[in-house]
Amino acid sequence: MQVLVAFVLFGxxxxxxxxxxxxxxxxxxCACGNGSDPFDYMWFLAWWPHALLHGHNPFVTRALFAPGxxxxxxxxxxxxxxxxxxxxxxxxGPLVSYNVVALLAPVLAALFAFLLCRYLTGRxxxxxxxxxxxxxxxxxxxxxxxxxxxxxxxxxxAAVHLTLRHIDGRISRRGFVVAMALVLAxxxxxxxxxxxxxxxxxxxxxxxxxxxxxxxxxxxxxxxxPLLLAGAVAAVLCPCSSTTP
Numbered sequence: 001m002q003v004l005v006a007f008v009l010f011g012x013x014x015x016x017x018x019x020x021x022x023x024x025x026x027x028x029x030c031a032c033g034n035g036s037d038p039f040d041y042m043w044f045l046a047w048w049p050h051a052l053l054h055g056h057n058p059f060v061t062r063a064l065f066a067p068g069x070x071x072x073x074x075x076x077x078x079x080x081x082x083x084x085x086x087x088x089x090x091x092x093g094p095l096v097s098y099n100v101v102a103l104l105a106p107v108l109a110a111l112f113a114f115l116l117c118r119y120l121t122g123r124x125x126x127x128x129x130x131x132x133x134x135x136x137x138x139x140x141x142x143x144x145x146x147x148x149x150x151x152x153x154x155x156x157x158a159a160v161h162l163t164l165r166h167i168d169g170r171i172s173r174r175g176f177v178v179a180m181a182l183v184l185a186x187x188x189x190x191x192x193x194x195x196x197x198x199x200x201x202x203x204x205x206x207x208x209x210x211x212x213x214x215x216x217x218x219x220x221x222x223x224x225x226p227l228l229l230a231g232a233v234a235a236v237l238c239p240c241s242s243t244t245p
Contacts, residue, residue, distance in 0.1 A: 033145030080189030110135020
């Protein structure tokens with residue numbers, strides 16, 4: 001019940017901030033700024049389902065800069081969001097998909113931060129405040145101008161929450177590996193930059209915790225093997241291409 005209430009609260013804030021003028025015109029208005037970046041991501045959202053349905057290599061396209069080709073493996077083409085939103089894109093177009101992702105990004109970020117804060121504090125309203133600060137931060141609101149690859153930051157608190165639950169013995173090894181692998185895979189398929197930041201800072205946080213909390217060292221050590229296994233599974237789920245045009 002608390003999760004639903006938090007979701008409604010964050011959704012109301014999202015609507016008040018920028019959803020009101022967009023939701024009524026999802027196929028015409030854009031939840032973005034005036035630059036050209038949003039159009040690039042709309043193209044990426046449309047490209048992935050098109051490429052997969054027609055048997056094309058999704059990492060290389062001749063639909064741009066014809067008659068040559070473009071190696072899409074060198075840019076953030078948001079395959080994760082594109083695949084998740086494929087049904088919406090195919091039915092209503094990439095602008096609608098872009099708007100749905102952009103409008104959901106702050107809500108999801110706030111909600112997963114709320115879950116983490118509630119786990120740490122055991123209190124509802126402090127967790128709501130923490131979720132709001134994270135989900136509607138200047139960072140996220142700034143990137144909503146058009147950087148779709150950088151607004152899907154909800155996997156970060158999700159990964160921290162999962163790790164803490166495993167350290168505390170509140171999630172099974174199998175459940176942790178599956179959930180963490182999905183979180184890491186989606187992060188990588190959304191933004192390699194965010195994925196690298198999450199992995200590096202996560203490793204640093206575990207190292208600091210191991211050094212500063214002697215009583216927790218055995219539990220932290222037990223978490224490392226399934227964490228590495230989750231990373232390996234995520235790597236299998238995230239094939240990369242070095243194909244040149």
